[in-house]
Every structure is written in structure tokens, then in C-alpha cells.
Amino acid sequence: MPRLGVNIDHVATLRQARKGREPDPVWAAAIAELGGADGITIHLREDRRHIQDRDLRILRETVQVVLNLELSIDPAMVALALEYRPDQVTLVPERREEITTEGGLSVTAHRSRTAEAVARLRDAGIHAALFLDADPAEIDAGIELGVVAIELHTGRYANAREGSDRDVELDALRRAGARIAAAGVELHAGHGLDYRNVQAVAALDRMAELNIGHSIVSRSLFVGLERAVREMKDCIEVRA
Numbered sequence: 621m622p623r624l625g626v627n628i629d630h631v632a633t634l635r636q637a638r639k640g641r642e643p644d645p646v647w648a649a650a651i652a653e654l655g656g657a658d659g660i661t662i663h664l665r666e667d668r669r670h671i672q673d674r675d676l677r678i679l680r681e682t683v684q685v686v687l688n689l690e691l692s693i694d695p696a697m698v699a700l701a702l703e704y705r706p707d708q709v710t711l712v713p714e715r716r717e718e719i720t721t722e723g724g725l726s727v728t729a730h731r732s733r734t735a736e737a738v739a740r741l742r743d744a745g746i747h748a749a750l751f752l753d754a755d756p757a758e759i760d761a762g763i764e765l766g767v768v769a770i771e772l773h774t775g776r777y778a779n780a781r782e783g784s785d786r787d788v789e790l791d792a793l794r795r796a797g798a799r800i801a802a803a804g805v806e807l808h809a810g811h812g813l814d815y816r817n818v819q820a821v822a823a824l825d826r827m828a829e830l831n832i833g834h835s836i837v838s839r840s841l842f843v844g845l846e847r848a849v850r851e852m853k854d855c856i857e858v859r860a
């Protein structure tokens with residue numbers, strides 16, 4: 621069964637609505653661990669719209685499972701990863717105007733900057749991962765950089781209409797996953813996964829890690845975070 625990384629950005633989004641102190645993503649991480657999270661994922665955006673540097677600093681001290689930090693390839697952001705030393709850094713694209721991450725990082729368009737970011741992380745002993753679309757050219761370019769893992773952006777799959785549209789997207793994920801696994805790179809997936817669409821992605825061959833935030837945090841409003849995490853773990857387990 622794949623590991624579950626719980627993304628707690630969305631707790632910080634609520635806090636930042638009033639720029640106050642609650643709800644605290646640090647508490648959320650601890651409760652997610654009680655619910656069975658195998659990892660905690662945070663995205664420290666350049667515009668600091670949700671997760672703050674303070675969160676990263678405290679979470680590095682308190683998180684007992686894998687801490688996965690999502691970052692842009694900007695050298696100043698990578699420097700923060702080197703300072704706080706999460707277990708894993710997943711390099712993602714960022715557009716300040718976007719509401720959420722719209723696609724994967726384009727390694728082919730930013731090859732030298734991505735290679736430099738990966739090399740800095742590797743030299744520091746931090747696992748480097750790339751967040752990519754299910755595009756063979758991008759995946760091959762990513763594999764060439766010698767990363768530990770590639771996380772497939774599942775947004776297109778999640779947004780596709782149930783039925784043949786979604787089947788097409790699932791098939792693209794399946795082929796991309798096979799390419800990644802054949803290269804000996806760990807397969808991760810995430811973005812837009814929820815309690816209804818996660819099973820098919822969890823069941824993909826060699827799926828090692830799923831990063832899920834929005835649907836878990838949304839459900840937690842009604843059932844509590846510990847239970848929401850546990851229910852997602854159950855969903856992943858059932859068909860895997």
C-alpha cells in the first residue's frame with residue numbers, strides 16, 4: 621500500500637485568512653500523525669500565501685514521520701531547504717497568479733536551474749523529487765537528473781469527467797508510472813485526489829507515495845482531522 625503524505629497547507633490557508641494564529645498547521649501535523657499519516661507535506665510558496673517560514677522551522681522539530689517540503693526551483697527557496705533540512709524536497713512550478721498548482725514542473729524548459737536545485741539537495745543529503753505531468757519527455761528529462769522520486773501531477777485525472785475522459789487520464793498516469801519505475805525512480809502522485817478518485821491511482825503498479833491535502837482537510841471540518849486521515853488510509857488500502 622502506498623504511503624500517505626498529508627498536505628496541511630490548507631490549514632494554513634484558513635489561518636492566513638485573518639493572518640492570525642489559528643488553526644495552527646503544527647497542531648494539524650500532530651493530529652494527522654495520530655490518524656496514521658506516513659508523511660507531512662507542506663508547500664512553502666514564494667508568496668507565503670499559506671505555509672510560513674515559522675511553520676517549516678517548528679515542523680522540522682516536531683514532525684516524527686517524513687517531512688516533505690514542496691518548493692520552487694528558485695535558489696533562495698532551495699537555500700531554505702538546505703537550512704531546515706526536511707527529509708524530502710519536491711520541486712514544483714509556481715505562478716503567483718494561480719489559485720493552486722496548475723501543472724507539473726517543466727524540466728525541459730528549465731533544465732539547468734532544475735539540475736542545479738537537484739544537485740544542491742543531493743549534496744546536502746536531502747531526497748530530491750520532481751512534481752511532473754505524465755509527459756514522457758518531462759519524465760525522461762527528470763530521470764536524467766538522478767532524482768530519488770517523481771510525483772505525478774494528478775490534477776488532470778482528478779478534474780476529468782468520470783468515464784472515458786478519466787480513463788484516458790488514468791492510462792496516461794499508468795504509462796508514466798511504468799516509465800518512472802522502470803528507471804528505478806520511486807513513484808509518487810498527488811493533487812486533487814479525494815475519497816472517490818484515489819483508489820485507482822493508489823492501485824497503480826509500484827505506487828509508493830500519495831500526497832493529499834485539500835480533500836482531507838475539507839472532510840476534517842465535519843469528521844475531525846484524525847478520522848479524515850484514517851478514512852483516507854482506509855480508501856488507499858481497500859483496493860491497493
Ligand SMILES: CC(=O)[C@@H](O)[C@H](O)COP(=O)(O)O
Nearest residue numbers: 629663690712719720721811
Ligand atoms: C504542488 C501541489 O499540488 C500542492 O502543493 C497542493 O496543491 C497544495 O498547494 P497549493 O494549493 O498552494 O497549490
Ligand SMILES: NCC(=O)COP(=O)(O)O
Nearest residue numbers: 627810811812831833834
Ligand atoms: N503534491 C500534491 C499535494 O501535496 C496535495 O495536493 P491537494 O490534495 O491539496 O490537491
